Amino acid sequence: YYYQLKKNKTYLHSVWNGLSTMPLSINLWMLSQMGYINFKKSIRLIKAPTLILYGKNDSFVTETEVKDMAKAILDAKIVILNNPSHFLASRAQ
Numbered sequence: 001y002y003y004q005l006k007k008n009k010t011y012l013h014s015v016w017n018g019l020s021t022m023p024l025s026i027n028l029w030m031l032s033q034m035g036y037i038n039f040k041k042s043i044r045l046i047k048a049p050t051l052i053l054y055g056k057n058d059s060f061v062t063e064t065e066v067k068d069m070a071k072a073i074l075d076a077k078i079v080i081l082n083n084p085s086h087f088l089a090s091r092a093q
Contacts, residue, residue: 057084
């Protein structure tokens with residue numbers, strides 16, 4: 001199964017709705033708040049085998065962060081893809 005962003009019209013509509021109905025300053029503020037989220041404690045609770053996919057030139061997550069995630073999860077494996085994007089589900093099917 002492949003995720004096809006173009007076919008998921010409700011997601012794109014939702015994103016556009018948010019961008020077009022809120023002031024740009026609010027959108028940027030919400031984006032900045034993502035940097036304050038800390039999952040260090042909760043990520044250690046993952047007990048299932050976990051595959052972490054990482055795009056080589058991801059502009060949102062660093063390779064160091066991905067390696068830290070893999071260390072925190074008991075049974076994690078990292079796959080580094082040559083895709084230069086964070087959006088692997090839609091651009092590296």
